[in-house]
Amino acid sequence: MKKKDFTFSEKIKLCNDLGTFLSELNGLNKTNNINKSTVNNLLYRLVQWRRDLKLRQYYYDV
Numbered sequence: 001m002k003k004k005d006f007t008f009s010e011k012i013k014l015c016n017d018l019g020t021f022l023s024e025l026n027g028l029n030k031t032n033n034i035n036k037s038t039v040n041n042l043l044y045r046l047v048q049w050r051r052d053l054k055l056r057q058y059y060y061d062v
Helices: 008-027 036-059
Strands: none
Touching: 008 036
């Protein structure tokens, strides 16, 4: 099977999906096994990545 690179649109969708997932995960009260500071750190870094992707989208055909 040939390895396929992510398209830029797929990267944006992945970023958005991860943000949604982590936000929902962070909001759950039953998540005793999850380190909320780790989730918050991931969310923070994801926001930075999303900002970077938004800037770069002008250089790609999306």
